[in-house]
Amino acid sequence: MSEHLLELKNIGKRFGGLVALDAVSLAIKPGEIHCLAGENGSGKSTIIKIMAGVYQPSDGEILIDGKPVSGMTPAQSVQHGIQVIYQDFSLFGNLTVAENLALNTLLLEGKRTVNWRRVRELAEKALARLGVTMDLDADVETLPTSGKQIVAIARAVMADARLIIMDEPTTALTRHEVDALFRIVRDIQAQGIAVLFVSHKMREMLEISERLTVLRNGKKVAEGPIGDFDEPAITRAMTGHDLTDQVYRWQPTKGDTLPRLDVRNLSIAGSLDDINLTLHAGEIVGLSGLIGSGRTELALALFGMHPKFTGTVKVDGTGVHPRTVQEAIASGLAYVPEDRLTEGLFLTQSIERNMLATSIDNFVRGLFIDRSKTAKATTSMFGAMQIAAPGPYTPVNHLSGGNQQRVVLARWLLTGARVLILNGPTVGVDVGSKAQIHRKIRELATQDGLAVLMISDDVPELVQNCNRVIIMHRGRFVDEIGPDVLDEDTLNDRLKALK
Amino acid sequence: MTLFRRSEFIIACILFAAMIIIGLINPAFWSLDNLFGLLRSNVIIGIMALGVLVVMISGGIDVSFTAFAAAAMYLTIKLMIYIGYEGVFLPFVAATLIGLFLGAFNAFFIHTFRMIPLIVTLGTGSVVRGLLLGLVGTSVINIDKMPQQLIAFAKTDLVSLTSATGTNFGLTAMILIYLGLALATHLFLRHTMAGRSIFALGGAPEAASRVGFNTRRTLFFVYCFAGALAGFAGLLHGSMIWLANPRDFAGLELDVIAAVVLGGASIFGGRGSVIGTLLGVFMLVMVKNSLIIMKVDTTWQRVVVGLIIIVATALTAWRDRKKLV
Known part of the structure; x- marks a missing residue:
């Protein structure tokens, strides 16, 4: 033997x-x-x-x-x-x-x-x-x-x-x-x-x-x-190289008091109970909890897919009550779903078309699509997102998971979103791409002034990117870990305490 | 399995409710005469439905079987008349084999070229109908030319009664053939590995071949089975109505598919049962029969059948989605 x-x-x-x-x-x-x-x-x-x-x-x-x-x-x-x-x-x-x-x-x-x-x-x-x-x-x-x-x-x-x-x-x-x-x-x-x-x-x-x-x-x-x-x-x-393990912490700017997203007393019978959430420009807030804790429902409610919620939602101070996805997009909300393959992408279509899918109305002149405008927007986005593909005309199913995720992000950037909700942004993505996606998300927060809500089970990801992490359980916010105490052990312990 | 059983239970409940309502509107519904007639109308659609059920469980669809049924019926009877054959058993074997052979074409195209079953069977159905009318003939074979043994065989009754008005009526023995085939199909689907392979193929084709099922064999079996049952049913139909019309069964495929879907089979494959299909067939035949009794125009019956397909499919889709939550 x-x-x-x-x-x-x-x-x-x-x-x-x-x-x-x-x-x-x-x-x-x-x-x-x-x-x-x-x-x-x-x-x-x-x-x-x-x-x-x-x-x-x-x-x-x-x-x-x-x-x-x-x-x-x-x-x-x-x-x-x-x-x-x-x-x-x-x-x-x-x-x-x-x-x-x-x-x-x-x-x-x-x-x-x-x-x-x-x-x-x-x-x-x-x-x-x-x-x-x-x-x-x-x-x-x-x-x-x-x-x-x-x-x-x-x-x-x-x-x-x-x-x-x-x-x-x-x-x-x-x-x-x-x-x-x-x-x-x-x-x-x-x-x-x-x-x-x-x-x-x-x-x-x-x-x-x-x-x-x-x-x-x-x-x-x-x-x-x-x-x-x-x-x-x-x-x-x-x-083959070292990846920066730098932690991102948002610094509140003084004087700027109007939050990007302000949610008050949001409830849905049976799944969400009195949710209060404030997100500022440049802030990345983590949201974690067991599957079924209501975190996805919250995202869907904000994104107009659970229109029967009660409570108020304000984006940049303007009250909104998204009843459809279109309304949510128009009010500056964007949602990148958990399963980008089945929920977010048209796999056989090109990168360009996927990028334009939600913002195509902005590229219309009369009855027709302004081709030169779309080409300009997608080419610059293609470069900015560093998508590894021969060009914007490559079908999305030829791309790796990480690159597909970038296409989804690019799409939402083109809508001019101000609040970005990410659900499991790097599930199934390898380490190299993951770091690049994290860098991109931070750039969106710091340079474009987006407020980001990051739903994730990935403890290191939350700790590295988020300013604070909210823990949900049975439809409620049960815990919040602030910037001073946020580290992997604390977060792990608090998550394990959920039963 | 409990959920599965439950959907059959629901179908049975709906069926009984419908029977009570129809009986209230038209008390003649409950007469033995009418019930025997209903059961008789179940036979042909039912046998065809068993084939379609098996195809649908495998994740496919077949719309060509009515053409195969017509071809098997017409060719067999033509040949019987031509050589003057006077038996019953061999013609049915021949019709079954004709259907089986034609079904193999469906399987061949679907397997070899990975084509969509709907398109393949639309094509083969059209080709077979065209060839039948173009090469074999278009004339209807009437009772005077029909082989008398077939008619005599199909006339066999289980029970013969005389009604109050003096007319004779009975329960056709052909219902036994139908129920026998249904029982065999049930045992096959539920208790043989080949039967389980059909469910496996319909549930997850990739996994089925990884686990070691011979998916090619399963696919061929399924379409040959549907073809064979259609061929058999075709000849039986001709024998029961005493004539062979090569244009027969046009549009019947929709009725049969409606019955199978009504019986709880999933149009996406992987789900379905013989008991459900028996109930679905009975329900469809009963509804159509009641429309006739109520003197509703046949054009409106098409509307009803179409609606039944849509509603039944919506319900099964809704059921399957609820289960995923």
């Missing part, structure tokens, strides 16, 4: 002329928690697919239990005990938890008929191995993300996994859920199963991983036991 469960030796992968992986070696021991870090485009996905048997390496060797394996198919990879949990979990939303858990086993056994009692038994066994309980008869699509993830992990464990590869497992989870996930991961580790986290969230990886491998541009740039690394070291390895 070899020391390593899986060993990749000098793996290279080329797609046509493009080198995706260049002599990458990676070794995973049985029962270890290993982290593979890297930015988008660093070759992480390619290496996952090679381990899953989806891609064949162009060079190098794969060893499983010390024996070389060549031409591995996805089915063979599964037989060797390698299970990949992709970001979409590959679950069946229309089927029950029980069936989702049992399907793999039934398929593997080559069954032709379904014995529903056995399906339940298999599912119960699978959940018992993780030490969790769950309604077996619930349809998977009714579960929260964390629940779906547990089903996906249980399913992988069921398939006699020896190595579970998890692609960005913490992206859509709150802090509580991440803790729960880590408990489960340690539990399956105790059962001798190795776990490979593929992620760019260094902090969480530092918490749980034992060993770390960092990829950059298809090359391995660092590896070792986790003790050898700290956050800046990983960031440096991932991005």
Whole structure:
């Protein structure tokens, strides 16, 4: 028996002329928690697919239990005990938890008929191995993300996994859920199963991983036991340069008393209870809390999507009551939704068209669109936002997550918004882009005088960018951490105190 | 599953409510004569609906099956007359196979070229109808030319009664074929891996192939199944009405789809059940039948069917969205 469960030796992968992986070696021991870090485009996905048997390496060797394996198919990879949990979990939303858990086993056994009692038994066994309980008869699509993830992990464990590869497992989870996930991961580790986290969230990886491998541009740039690394070291390895970790703190200007946004006694029956909020020009205020705390509802109410609220909203001293999104935009409010892919962008359309989508009325002359004016605006915005693309005519689905987020920001800048509400501004964005987006948001606040409300679960992000952080719980503002006491530990403690 | 069961329960409740209302307006509704007639009208639409149900669960749609039904019916009967064949069993096998073969074309185009099922089946349906009328014939085969064995077979009654006015009426035995097929489809969907693969494909196609389902086989099965049932239903229809009209079934696809949607199947795939479909078919047939009894013009029936599709789809969409919250 070899020391390593899986060993990749000098793996290279080329797609046509493009080198995706260049002599990458990676070794995973049985029962270890290993982290593979890297930015988008660093070759992480390619290496996952090679381990899953989806891609064949162009060079190098794969060893499983010390024996070389060549031409591995996805089915063979599964037989060797390698299970990949992709970001979409590959679950069946229309089927029950029980069936989702049992399907793999039934398929593997080559069954032709379904014995529903056995399906339940298999599912119960699978959940018992993780030490969790769950309604077996619930349809998977009714579960929260964390629940779906547990089903996906249980399913992988069921398939006699020896190595579970998890692609960005913490992206859509709150802090509580991440803790729960880590408990489960340690539990399956105790059962001798190795776990490979593929992620760019260094902090969480530092918490749980034992060993770390960092990829950059298809090359391995660092590896070792986790003790050898700290956050800046990983960031440096991932991005190739130091990122400024400077904290932004807004300084109130004297005399300027009129707030950009002034919300008084805002309530919505059943979801929001007496919200009072004042945002000044240049201020970035964080808003956090558990999913379902009402923070998204607040954003939607301000943005005209919950018109039945009570209370007053003033933008620059003018009372507004947005009943539609159009009214909200006209009164200077802008909202960048959580899921920019489904809620914010027209993926097959060009960067230019996406940028203009909400402000096109400003570029109309008579019945027609003033092409020279739009071209001028979008070209300058394209440059200002530093979007990495051949030009403003590139379709948005060709861009990375970070660049897509910039397109969304650019769109709102073009509307002349004065209050910007961001919901999870850097979810699914890699460290390098994240820093650039943060810089952009600060510029918007300082140079353009916007007031920014940043809804986020990302504690470092809140601490770095926000002047103060408000914590919401069950539709109310329950806590506010001011600039003097705002640091990561305080914020973490206060968030953990929520139940 | 509880939610699933609940939507069938709701459909059943609506159905009973509708029956009571219709019975109040027109007491003749509850006569055995009328009820037997209703059940008889369920048979053809119902068998076709089982095929459409399976297609819709897989995430697809089929609008070509009525053309296949017409082709299977007309070709089989033409051939029977031409060679003077006098049996019942083999013609039904032939009609089923014709439908199955045509269904395979649908699956081929949808799978090979990743085409949208609606477009493919609109196309194949049109081609099959055109070829049937252009190459095979346009003349209606009347009762005097129809194979008598088929008519005799379809005349079989389970119960025969004589009404007060002295006319004979009965419950057709064809309802047993329909219910038998429904039971088989139910057992297949619920208790076989192949059946579950249809739900998996309709729920998450990418995941279905990752888990190891043979999605190509599932897709072919689904469209062949719909074609086969349509072919079978086509010949049965001809036998029951004693004539074979190559232009038959035009526009019926909308009724069948309406019935399936009414039965709670999701137009987006992944959801649907045989019990729901049986109820949906019964409801649709009952509504149309009542419109006829109330002497509503047939043009207005189209309006009703259209509205049923829209309302039923809206309700299922609303149900599915509520569940996500």
